[in-house]
Amino acid sequence: MSQSGQRNREFEFTPHDFARVRELIYHRAGISLSEIKSDMVYNRLGRNVRRAGHRTFKAYLDFIEEANNALEWEAFTNALTTNLTAFFREAHHFPILAEHMLALQPGIKIWCAASSTGEEAYSIAMTACEIFGTLKPPVEILATDIDTRVLSVAKRGVFPISSVANLSDERRTNFFLRGKGGCEGSVKVCNALRKMVTFKQMNLLSLNLPVEGQFDAIFCRNVMIYFDNPTRSTILEGFRPLLKKSGLLFVGHSENLNYVSNAFKLRGNTVYELNDGQSTAARGKQ
């Protein structure tokens, strides 16, 4: 970091502080921050340093480590996650999910494992309503994320109207209420969809699911890009017993699991199945 860069900054932030942040977030969330993310870390954590009343990053980091206060750790983690998401992001997955669900018995369970602000989980819920032709399909969705701030947005189900601009008129009418008065410019996910999804805080490094049994599908999209291979491998091993033999694992477009774990094999279109599993298509033929 240049001397002038440091002088212009409100808080002292040394390369040693940056290295400390990288180590802490790696151990807490598995996130491998690259060496070029120093400015991002300063900008995101600077707000926490200010709020906690410290003058240097060193003082702030000493404080969170020494106090070991759950709320401060939460704020630290929340500040360092990247939460970009959208309704029907990577849209090719949803027809595959729809076909998969149709081949299953009622009581379908889906886990959205890094749900961010909820758009992905609600897209799964909309797909289920559409394919079963009802607002009460036989599908339960568990949506988890490490970041408590995004989970509170997700639970509320209120989004800027721009976030549904690319959805069909039919989807906007069937699944969203348009904000009026003080809520102009926003939409709210309808109650039927909200009832289908349970949001819970959960760290993928320590899988402690609040539900029994296995899932018919796991969505774990656009989060493994933040992890290194050993972390990815541990998480995928954790998924193995949680997915039914006929279950599907959906990952993000740039997440290739082939070099990371032999628990899953590619079925196509960034959808994986268990290596020792049995696809719904194969089951149908028996």
Ligand SMILES: C[S@@+](CC[C@H](N)C(=O)[O-])C[C@H]1O[C@@H](n2cnc3c(N)ncnc32)[C@H](O)[C@@H]1O
């Ligand atoms: C880029 S968003 C992806 C959201 C959604 N899956 C999608 O594809 O649109 C990544 C999410 O992963 C979450 N995340 C990062 N590390 C995590 C961890 N160790 N455990 C659970 N969630 C984590 C972040 O909080 C963030 O909301």
